[in-house]
Amino acid sequence: MSREETKILEEYFPYYQQLPEGFQKEFRQRLALFICNKCFYARGDLRGVTLEMKVLISATAVKLLFGFPKHILLRHFDKILIYPDRYLSTQTNKYHNGEVNPRYGVIVISWKSFMKGFALPNDGVNLGIHEFAHALKIENQIKYNGEHSFLDKVWWKRYIELAAEEIQKVKEGGNSFFRLQASENIHEFFAVSVEAFFEKASEFKIYNPDLYESLVNLLHQDPIVLFAGGIVKEFALAKA
Template sequence: MTNFILLILLQTEPPSNDSFDVVILAFLSVAVIILAGMTGRVNMGFQVPGFPRPLSAKRKQILNKHFPFYKQLTPDRRKRFEQKVQYFIHVKEFIPRQIPIVTEEMKVLISACAVQLTFGYPKVFLSHFKRILVYPDNYYSTINKTYHKGEVNPRFRTIVLSWKAFVEGYFNPIDGRNLGLHEMAHALRLENLITNAEFNFLDEEVLQHWQYLADQEMASIKEGNSRMFREYAGTDPDEFFSVAIENFFERPEKFKSLMPNLYAILVLLLKQDPLNPI
């Protein structure tokens, strides 16, 4: 973690003021974030009143068979992951579209995807989004008259996914393309802005550093000079964040090697490191 701080301070400029005092304050704020993250790793568990039921054996079997992120965790962290998955399934309404039902496998894996992204935040469950709509394949949007693989609609408090595209995202775990993580990243950004019990959980100073570096990389993408991200990441800051999340989890070695500062900021934002999951 110390290396991350040095990289941020030595290789980037503060977003607004480069005075010595600002640098010192930035250093202290990042140090506080790291300490908080370390504390969170020690005490990742949470208690849900009236909800002690553990994840069923069937659901654990689904995770063991299909979810690599879960399988690499230590036994203690697996239990915490299972508890978050169980609660996510409990509080969301899974709605089938053009399919008879949302199967148990669908519920578990979609929930696990959300938990993968929010694992560093024990009490964050994307609570604004009450409904998960599942289509069998790409679906037609009557709003913008085009086909979609997924979307996040804060107005209707809904996350929409194509099951085929979701599965394809995990079928190739190293191509930097994962629909589930992409859409959950959109939901995460929105959740942080919506006034509720989960409001403003992402540290504002770290977000400022993120946006400063993201703007630089988006400019490189538009010029065709990005060594890491596909062209779609240059669409806008929200899409850049979602594409970065896909690469953060699927290609962490390459990401850290090519963009150590940007990678370090994501470690701080998400309070987890795919290269050090313990």
């Protein structure tokens, strides 16, 4: 990676800033590989894709993937489209801030909405994390490119059981940690819960420690332990 790319991480990406030094080096390596495996396209009135856009969007994906083996790159999704703001989706004919289209291997991002996630890093709402969580779940089921079945089946089953309880609680208007969007279906719940996992980890763990633990084991990392300077067991094994 260039010095300019590293500077963007150092200034704007808290996850990278809080990693132990050895993991920072690996993060940069994985980020460079991710960027090389994607094509970025400006859409709408966006005049071009800047280096900052490439680095921050890709770093968000690497954050989610960092506990997995290095070959997991979400290869099916090789195109990232960036709009300046909300856009009219050709898939749904509705205005969106972002979406994932597995048919065409596309992830779509509204840059304005994406950057809101950096302006409010602890509110549990982050468009980049949300869309890449969708892509992660879909990639796990795609078998042609050697990246499938990387989510542990036992922990996924446990996650589904716990998620069903939370989805019902949100639907019934109960006192849930998760916003209304999470109640739409298991796909949306997963994306919303992964947002909370990275942005409100401590509160999440207090609210539902079992659900939090299931995500630790699915993603092979624990932000609470990692940022405290430690290495969770599953995370260390995945990095070996």
